[in-house]
Amino acid sequence: MGAGHAHAHRRTSRSGTDDVEVGLVARVVLLGTLALCALGTVAGLVHYWPDGGAVERTLGSVEYAAEGVTFPHAEVLAVRGDGLVVARVLEGEAEGDRVRVQVPRDISESGLRGGDVVELQRNPTVEGVEQSFALFGVDRSRTLWLLLGAFVLSVVLVARLRGVLALVGLLVGGYVLTQFMLPALLLGASGLGIAMIGSAAIMFVTLYLAHGPSLRTSAALAGTLGGIAITAVIGVAAIRSARLSGVDDDAGAILASYVDGVSFTGLLTCALIVAGLGVLNDVTITQSSAVWELRAAAPAMSRRALFRSAMRIGRDHIASTIYTIVFAYAGTALSVLLLLYLYQRPAASTLTAQPIATEVVTTLATAIGLVLAVPITTAIAAATVGPARAREGAQA
Missing domain, CATH: 2.40.50 (OB fold (Dihydrolipoamide Acetyltransferase, E2P))
Known part of the structure; x- marks a missing residue:
């Protein structure tokens, strides 16, 4: 009876609705670290958020067509x-x-x-x-609206409340991108700084909205922020090493003719970080959930064994996600790849051409950040959940 009473007492420290023990120290360290990151994110948003009309006042208005030309x-x-x-x-x-x-x-x-x-x-x-x-x-608006409606309906029907909250998070992410990141970049702010601030803000909102405020989600968020930092470091180093200019298509050239004082390598760094957010979020929440579920199913498992078991899940997820990243690029760039194949250029020469090299650097940098985020998130989650507990039969 005494052992059973002590066991019930220990289980009162839980993370929200998760049936897993979480120690006070782990809770304080994790939430304290995220609180500091949140304060830094809010400070960055306040400092860099452009006021209304700042872009137009600074850069002037850019006419899309000659005066009098209309598009009926x-x-x-x-x-x-x-x-x-x-x-x-x-x-x-x-x-x-x-x-x-x-x-x-x-x-x-x-x-x-x-x-x-x-x-x-x-x-x-x-x-x-x-x-x-x-x-x-x-005019393709009808088809696009139909697809959007089908997408929203399928998300709501299948994922229900979680899907609705994920869609709300997506809207918040779009708002941060269009109202903060794009204007700030046009005004000459650091591409790396804006990417880190904007990405952190998006992840704070979307993860807690879609998956609920819990220590499980907090562990995933910590791993996501770590993955973003790793992607940023690798991306900056790779862009500098490869001597990428950030201007490798018509859109970049047109933008360069209108905007002065903008670092296009900074824009490329920002694009690289933002490109990996969705997949990064996917793997980190999966790893955190895996650790939580394993701990709930095997309370006697040591933290080392817990980490190893969750990493076996993570390795399978990494393998499938890497395919997703590479083939997603191959699908969007199929016309370019066909043209290069037609030219019969040497593979080394093809890969080092700036348009292709930019995509390769972006893909590989985000993939490295993604892969390393798996053990980071798994370690954070394994350290956050409670230690191994003796089986009830052994206690009795």
Whole structure:
């Protein structure tokens, strides 16, 4: 009876709803460290958060097109075999007019047909030259909205409340990205600093929202922040060593022509860190949960055995996640890879070209941070949960 009473007393120290003992020292160290990180994150947000209109005041307004050029939507009435499309303008000064525009081969072969909506570029009448129309693009908003609706519905139906909270976290992450990180970068703030502050803010919100406020989540968050720091260090070193400029496509060149005082290597560092957030979050929460579940199932297991068992799970997760990262890039860059294959260039020469080298550095740096975050998170979680406990049969 005495042993049973002492056992029940020890189990009163638990992490939220988790049926796992957590010592006071481990709780204080973990939450104290995260509190310091949170204070630093909040201080960074307050210091670097741009006020309204700061970007426009500093850089001025950038016109997307020449004065008077508009982009009205039009309904496709007929698609001719010679690459011409007959369309009816749906808005603007030319509303109701029927126009003929030339369509690029790739768009005509995509299945464009009557009833589709396209976006035209309307050049106004200038010095006696009548207004002219050209195809600017296809309006794909309907398909995108349908896919978004299907995505949200599937998340809510399958994950229920957790899915809803994850979607809210995603919105918060998008807000931090668009309202803090992008304006701050345009104003010349450090790409590394903004990436660390913004990523930490996103992870604090999304992890606690999606998985609930518990020591299990806190251990995953600590491992995530460690993974972000490792990714940042490796990314900065790799970018410098590879002499990457950060300007390797048309978008970068256009941005460089508009913005002065922005470090494009800093932007590349920021992009590298942000690119790995989602997968990093996935592996750390999995490892923390694995440790918690193992401790609940085997309270007599030593911390060393607990770490080893959780790492066996982590190694399987690492293997599958590495495939995800590499093949995700291969899928998005398939056209570039086909072109390089067509050129029959030596592999070494192909990989060292800046556009490809940038993607390789980004992929490998985030992958290294991801891999190392697994043992870090596992160690933190194993140190946080309570020590091995004698089996009840042995106590009796």
